[in-house]
Amino acid sequence: MKKYILILIAGIISLSISGQNTTHYNDGVTKFEADQAYGAQTDWHQVFSDYHQKMYKRPVGKYRKIITDNAGNTYMTQKTKHTIYKFSADGEKTVNIGSHGSGEGQFxxxxxxxxxxxxxYIYTTDVQGRVRLFNLDGTFYKNAxxxxxxLNTVPLKNKKIAILGHVxxxxxxxxxxxxxxxIVTGKEQVIWKKDRTREQxxxxxxxxxxxxxxxxxxxxIFSNPGLFNPHIASTTNGNLIIAFPKSGKVEVYSPDGxxxxxxxxxxEPLKITETDRKDxxxxxxxxxxxxxxxxxxSTHYDKKEQQQLIDGYYRGVEMLKDPGYYPSNLPYFAELLIDDSNNLWVVKYSPKEAAESFQLYSFSEDGEYLGTSKVESENYKIVLNPDQIQFHKGKVIAVVLDKNDKKIPLRLKKFHLK
Structure with missing residues (x-):
């Protein structure tokens, strides 16, 4: 059976030319070369001691989201401990920001x-929309x-953020x-909306x-409405990027909307063929x-209820015979990233057998196609995901897996691109 998976492969070389950071693209392999000095004194087993921990059957210990400030400090979500870890530009852990609770500066x-x-300021959110703002040294600033x-937010400028929300x-x-x-005055402008009914x-x-x-x-299959939700990102000058997986369209907005x-x-998005539908x-x-x-x-249902569930499930399976059940095409892309030269990195859906082909598409902020490539790293498994990758001054800081550590492989690493 042909299965569709998310394949993320990229290649970039960042050089300084005439004092400006310019990103060049290779149609080939780009090697992520780890900076061995970064975090050399950090006990990564201690930082990620909750690696195997689950919450509500979800592997929260494996999940980390990072952001990086202008000085190269990195702030990392530490959900199991209700805090944010801060790392210096050298990769050394410095402070914990926030703690579990309902008081000032708590989560x-x-x-x-x-x-x-x-x-x-760094800021955080939770599923109920609470916003906590902290100074870069970790001291509490204000609530919003x-x-x-x-569902996701990105910072713009002049105290404004963009929000992808579920209402x-x-x-x-x-x-x-x-x-x-x-986020300070509370004034808000909706620039896109889409309604979805329960019947849909x-x-x-x-x-x-x-x-x-x-x-x-x-x-x-294809029942998750989030499959075609727009993706948002922000540029270094505070513009908002909105990319639509269903159409491949990209829109750029200023911070004032x-x-x-x-x-x-x-x-070219992948089409679903008759063979795919049969599979x-x-x-x-x-x-x-x-x-x-x-x-x-199951002991939760009597015989009649069991049969109702079974019959209902098989009726649902029969929907997959109808060509009209399927979307017109698979999403154009799976992930969207912005590098520090404001170029877009768009990860395309790929069939399993094409895993070694070049499927990362790169565009300028103006829409110019720049190229494709793939990533290799000798000792680390790299997932170029917007939550786990930060571009900083031509280098990359990323949450990665150490291929040589079977116990607690998670790491925060800095990479030079070769």
């Missing part, structure tokens, strides 16, 4: 470090609030928005109603057999 829910605002669930509308309907918000979601999921017990839903530019990526259907049938066995072994 009542799992914090997520988001960005550096105006070069002065987002009145809906922030419940009642009755199971939701609205996704992108807004620009002054149920068209892509398997929903079985059990009398007296509500409903039970099963995830189906004015559209500056738009273009379409020169990427998806056969795979779903195999999964249905596993689900059926699990339901029959």
């Amino acid at each position: 009542p829910m799992l914090p997520e470090v988001q960005g550096v605002l105006d070069g002065k 609030q987002i009145d809906y669930m922030p 419940p509308m009642g009755g199971g309907d939701v609205r996704n928005i992108i807004s620009i918000k002054n 979601d149920e068209e892509k999921t398997i929903v079985v109603n059990l009398e007296g017990k509500g409903m039970i839903s099963f995830n189906q 004015s559209k500056i530019n738009s273009f379409k990526m020169e990427i 998806y259907y056969e795979a779903a049938l195999q999964k249905a057999k596993v689900v059926e066995k699990s339901i029959k072994e």
Whole structure:
């Protein structure tokens, strides 16, 4: 069966020319060469001692999000400890920022470090929209609030941030928005929105109603509405980049919400063929057999309810025979990154057998196609994800896995690009 996976491969060489940082692209291999002096005195096993920890069955110990300030200091989410770790430009751990609690400068829910605002403050969010701002030395500055669930945010300038948000509308309907918000005054401008009804979601999921017990839903392929959610990023001059996976369109906005530019990526999205649909259907049938066995072994339902669930699941599987069930194309891309020369790094979906081909597309902020390449690192597994990669003065700081450490492989490393 052909499976679609996210393949992220890139290649860049950063050079200083005439005093300006310019990023050049190789149509070949770019090696990430680790700076051995970075973090040499840091006990990474201690920093990542919670590597194997899970919360609500999710591997939160493996997840880290990082941001970097102008001086090269890095701030890293440490969810299991309700804090943010700060590392110096040399990779040495310095302070913990915030703690678990409801007091000033504390996090009542799992914090997520988001960005550096105006070069002065780092800020965090949580799923209930609480915003905490801290000075770069880690001292508390102020609280703010987002009145809906922030899926992602990026800093702009003049105390403004851009927010990709999830807004419940009642009755199971939701609205996704992108807004620009002054985090101090609270003034907010919505520049994009899209509504989604409960009925639209149920068209892509398997929903079985059990009398007296509500409903039970099963995830189906392409049922995740987030698959085609727009991605947001910010440039070094505070502009907002919005990229749409469904169409490949990119829009650029100033911090005041004015559209500056738009273009379409020169990427050919993957089509879903008749063979692909047959493969998806056969795979779903195999999964249905596993689900059926699990339901029959469950003690939560009587025989009649078990059969209702099983029949409902198989009815959902039959949806995969309908060509109209599928999107017109797979997303144009999986991830969006911005380097420190304001170039876009767009990761394309790829079939498994093309894992060694060049699938990272690079564009300038004006939409000019720059090239493709792939990354290699001798000792580290690198995932070029916007949460785990930061460009700084032509180098890269990244959360990586040490290929030689089977116990606790997670590291924070700086790389030179060769």
